[in-house]
Amino acid sequence: MFFHKQELQFTSSPSKPDPAYAKRMQEILGGQYGEITVAMQYGFQAWNSHLPGKYRDLLCSIGAEEFGHVEMIATMIAQLLETAPVEQSEAAMKADPVLAAVVGGTDIQAAIVAGAGVRPVDSNGNPWQGSYITASGNLLADVIANANAEMQGRIQVARIYNMTDDHGVRDMLSFLLARDTGHQNQWTAAAKELQEEGIEELPIPSNFPLSKELREEEYKFINFSDGQEAKNGSWANGPTPDGKGTFTYLDGPEGTVPWPAPTQPDERFYGTTPKPNVVEKVKGAVKDKVSKK
């Protein structure tokens, strides 16, 4: 259950409107790594959680905070758009280069669709979508996904920080940057704690029996490019981070196998199929292929 309070966690008002900047800010609201994504991601992880207690409480708490950040940014964008220009004809733009500059950089749907309002879209006007979130039910994987989201998110906030010199906007961004720093650290701490408590470990999912995977293929670094430096990294030599093996380096794949014979589906799919004698040959190949197993 969610309760709304008509206050904000931090001041979210620009010194003055700036519709072109509003478009940029949409990225951290409705983009792949915007606030809607993290709010929804943490919410769905909580709802899919199988573990009661501190980890679920953590998800619930930061999730609710992020819904408040959605509101803060939405409130800011609406104010940035407050004096968005209506007159956007070519004539007006010719007469006023400043208007032209701004109009070229604004989200035209913010004007036409929302009447100088905020929308759940990114800085290119792509609508937010549910496929941005990650909620697998595996807590360690998801907590790392959360750290990843906060990292990408903080990068984007840092970038748009430099696209304005409005003090009001920068104040709010400095607050959001600090919270992103905190959340990066908090998810990282949670990932460490999950491993220390023996709940999950690498490789994820750690409860899948390693005996079912082809263990001799696990720790090879196989070079599929002709760069000569990759072999010098810690990923090609020495102990593996999961503490279960040693990396080795191969200059290319070994033990490759021929392509299987092409498929021959039911002829009523009207695909293009080989003439009968080829079919016989192909079928023989398939038969050989299976019988060798």
Place this chain on the structure above:
Amino acid sequence: MFFHKQELQFTSSPSKPDPAYAKRMQEILGGQYGEITVAMQYGFQAWNSHLPGKYRDLLCSIGAEEFGHVEMIATMIAQLLETAPVEQSEAAMKADPVLAAVVGGTDIQAAIVAGAGVRPVDSNGNPWQGSYITASGNLLADVIANANAEMQGRIQVARIYNMTDDHGVRDMLSFLLARDTGHQNQWTAAAKELQEEGIEELPIPSNFPLSKELREEEYKFINFSDGQEAKNGSWANGPTPDGKGTFTYLDGPEGTVPWPAPTQPDERFYGTTPKPNVVEKVKGAVKDKVSKK
């Protein structure tokens, strides 16, 4: 430049066709965390790389390997669909419960659109899309995003491993699981190496000056839910993983601020605006708001 070789890294043929399983396997080909995603993600990271040498070589190499995995899974799916049934009328399904079971679980577009073929879609038929990838230009963030992708990917492969008992399919999956284990470890090793070499550190992006963020808000855990356990986690007490501070716990937000006055855009947007006397009041509020800065 890419060169194609008509061999596979590992055997990719099922013991027998299974169109219902083909649909499930589409997830690890064309889903959010499927092979197309990682192949394209590592490629775009390489093309956006600003750092020549071992890290870019690493991206190029694993990227090219993943394009080969795209091909392996595509080849497998085409074979799983080889005897997909054409007759899918209600009458046929009534007469043959086995057919009905299979048809209910198959991707109908694999039949109608691709003629019993593989497609760049996920297990629900959603087409793969470019917004699945992450390539920010910040190498540490991206390498962690890669570890995240391999983790989610390995979880999904582990899940579909249990949805079949076909030896051919399981063989290929056991190979892919091993490679995912390796890649999880390799990206994790790269993340560690990047930090050890002083190229990047937490919080990401580490070259953004911390002095520009509101430092007193960084390491608070602020509870926005009523769970009582979150305060007991390592994210609410003790040193922060970035080594730059100490977590503190707050039972709720402090120093919140009132909502700013509603916006009053140009009347030619035909939004609903308050009567004149309210406008005056509201404008006063805005004026106050700005003058206090």
Place this chain on the structure above:
Amino acid sequence: MFFHKQELQFTSSPSKPDPAYAKRMQEILGGQYGEITVAMQYGFQAWNSHLPGKYRDLLCSIGAEEFGHVEMIATMIAQLLETAPVEQSEAAMKADPVLAAVVGGTDIQAAIVAGAGVRPVDSNGNPWQGSYITASGNLLADVIANANAEMQGRIQVARIYNMTDDHGVRDMLSFLLARDTGHQNQWTAAAKELQEEGIEELPIPSNFPLSKELREEEYKFINFSDGQEAKNGSWANGPTPDGKGTFTYLDGPEGTVPWPAPTQPDERFYGTTPKPNVVEKVKGAVKDKVSKK
């Protein structure tokens, strides 16, 4: 700012799991008219509101309630999936018709992607998207859009009510149906109040000057089909609902005009263009067209 409370507005537990039903229920969570849509829609309308006071408070309140409904349904779906089957091979399905029936009707991504968990998607697995919401800044239009959303939403809940006989599920749906009834009425009441208070009226937007539209075209019903009954409706005769005119009936369009000459863009777009003499003719037509204005 949003605060989360680890309680639900109403009991949201099924009598027993039912993964096939979980897929159906996704529609009222992540579909075009699901709870995510209304929660986000009312939120964005509040953030875009230009009118302080009771209408904005109304938006904030119902919006926050709907986020709680998102949680209730998510919680229900996670429980419906609790025993979702892992074994989904063709062999297993052949052996167990019941399994086959269930598997055919479940969302396979709920299993593979979310590990038997809930996701922000509709009943066909399409991810929720920001383009589902409406928040124009015009309050009367938006409140009618809200009534529309609650109507479509209640229809869908009513439909899935009949797709289960689980008492736990039906209990929760009977609660949601009642709230939808209430919200339909509340948005309808708000629409009436906005008009009675003279804030907005038909046609929307009422603050656009009618003098700028071609008034003689306003109230014609022009028949573009050959059905003979449309002329008998109240939309073809008598006073118009906005109180500003009288409907008239026409059996087809009047005063139609010829198609303008085809366009002749810059030849460097490499479109197919007419030979010179045709160009001359066409340009003449254009010239005539413009000079007649």
Place this chain on the structure above:
Amino acid sequence: MFFHKQELQFTSSPSKPDPAYAKRMQEILGGQYGEITVAMQYGFQAWNSHLPGKYRDLLCSIGAEEFGHVEMIATMIAQLLETAPVEQSEAAMKADPVLAAVVGGTDIQAAIVAGAGVRPVDSNGNPWQGSYITASGNLLADVIANANAEMQGRIQVARIYNMTDDHGVRDMLSFLLARDTGHQNQWTAAAKELQEEGIEELPIPSNFPLSKELREEEYKFINFSDGQEAKNGSWANGPTPDGKGTFTYLDGPEGTVPWPAPTQPDERFYGTTPKPNVVEKVKGAVKDKVSKK
């Protein structure tokens, strides 16, 4: 069956080309509430209609008219783009601020993809999509959805009316505004007539038995925000619009219930699950939960 006539319902030629304005106009062609949406929406409603006669004839007629409006706007946009500039290099833009202004505001795909042509996209270049339409089979709900669509549509046309001073464009828009006014009124009249004829009433769907919903929850206004004004609206006091009850006001939810125990899916989904002793506790909770019903 549809027949095409090479005439337009109204003049649709601009005084002169204006590629920047063409981009804005795409919204009312291919946007969420553009002409493609209404044409397709009324068509699908007609094809899903269960009621022969005047209502279906109404849908057929306005639907066909709207396909003609699609053509009118497409024709207009193609002409607005007629002199779209090909030279869009940075150098060219530096030399000619007017070109820069126009280029900044144009749809670049109109040039590259369509050769200075019109496309089925909105003003941000998002392709039109089938999920924009509403066609539920419930006639009253759908007719209200149609009124909603015409209202949002007319708002958007009104907004872009002010973004040009081209007489040709404004003439066409004044025609479209008038038709939108008419259609708003016609759908509103149809909604009223459906209720007067006793075909449908509030709450929609009226043929769902009210006895199946939790009637005591129907007419409460429950405040989930801390705004103090919502309680003064007609939605919180007095008779309900459906004539079936009386609104009451609550300052917050009553009778809330605890969150159900977290789910424990099959372990082969490799989610993170509690240790055995927690599982026992959780299962107990589940057992209690169900047995209490």
Place this chain on the structure above:
Amino acid sequence: MFFHKQELQFTSSPSKPDPAYAKRMQEILGGQYGEITVAMQYGFQAWNSHLPGKYRDLLCSIGAEEFGHVEMIATMIAQLLETAPVEQSEAAMKADPVLAAVVGGTDIQAAIVAGAGVRPVDSNGNPWQGSYITASGNLLADVIANANAEMQGRIQVARIYNMTDDHGVRDMLSFLLARDTGHQNQWTAAAKELQEEGIEELPIPSNFPLSKELREEEYKFINFSDGQEAKNGSWANGPTPDGKGTFTYLDGPEGTVPWPAPTQPDERFYGTTPKPNVVEKVKGAVKDKVSKK
């Protein structure tokens, strides 16, 4: 302008309902190559046409016919869904394997969203989208795109023909197949006529000056795979179809060039950049690169 007639071009009624088949038929209505695509494609090509006369008349005519086919298929699907089952609970499916078979294969949104109605989506429930169409303004390219669309379309109709034995459905499909045959031939004839009349020729666009392309690279077949048969095709030897050259075969690329130095964007994008001495080296490389031009 479009006029609607309440008749169909051909009988479009099934012998009896079949909701599972309705889902399959959605592909030829709302899929990538369904009737909505061709209707809209030919319409937009007509509206973007620069050439008055027989070619535009052809586009207008077939476009309008296709809108009628949209209606025919929509009408058919609505009837196929006429007895779609409402009861879709797990219990019901267990009791009735026939129901289970049907439910597993139906579009659940057809039930929940449209009330047993047709929708503008494909057979997997993906909404139709504007990016399916092609309308470039180059008439020969577009007419070939149309032939392509009719070919893919006829393949799909042929496939679903075999998925039913309902006489009513097959009758309608035999009509559509014939029309697809006709349209394939008509677009092919138009492509030939355009070339014979000298309006366009290969390579498309033929009005782009060949002197601007690197003519020595035009007709090489360069083998990037290790298959040994491609060199035996007519695409690797002999005269080219455009009559302008001769194909040659290369066993791999020649004259390849090194990768350019990695980019070094503004540091305020917070990407990961090399240490200063590497920067110097990299910049030198760039300088060399440019100065050599």
Place this chain on the structure above:
Amino acid sequence: MFFHKQELQFTSSPSKPDPAYAKRMQEILGGQYGEITVAMQYGFQAWNSHLPGKYRDLLCSIGAEEFGHVEMIATMIAQLLETAPVEQSEAAMKADPVLAAVVGGTDIQAAIVAGAGVRPVDSNGNPWQGSYITASGNLLADVIANANAEMQGRIQVARIYNMTDDHGVRDMLSFLLARDTGHQNQWTAAAKELQEEGIEELPIPSNFPLSKELREEEYKFINFSDGQEAKNGSWANGPTPDGKGTFTYLDGPEGTVPWPAPTQPDERFYGTTPKPNVVEKVKGAVKDKVSKK
């Protein structure tokens, strides 16, 4: 299996950065007909191929070449963005019209999301999607689809050629144009060869028995528009390209049939249905309809 080589097929460096042009170039990378589309299309066609030998080798070869073109364009775009401006505030734009011009035309996500990097999106920022490709399993249809893709692709490259005067960019485009010319010719040659070898012919799919289609409807040109010129085309008279018939011209449809009675689905879908006496009448009509077959 794919192998990567850190070289390019042709020089891909601009003379100088040009972020506005980078946005335009995204179209030929991640657009509907960009290089990602053709690379993936030819790959999936190869993986779905049922015919071993020269045709599959052809698909593999050109597919791998196109992945290299993806890399060439990505490399070019990254360099074009190399000096993309960070400062994009309204203030900065007012002060510097050149900056304003560039900023208005750049892809803001290239800056915020990718840090002045390339992304798998089109020139409007729409992410690339799997539904752009065609791979039906019918080789002649698919090879024609490939010719179509190369034609549309070459048109787009030709258009953006004129949007820059940068020698480095134009050099690369002149190479790509030549390869597009070659590929257009190669797919056209393959289509001819497939027909000459008797593998497939028109109408596609040629292995669907013509006797199952309504042969008398095949070669009619039926005018659904009022244009008078279409009847003069080779599509309305004379022999058909498939060599199987003769075109005839009709001035409109013949033998049309009445609309079937509206559907009457289960009342628990809560659609709007006619009153009982109408139902009887409608059911009668349905009964008549079926019994006449």
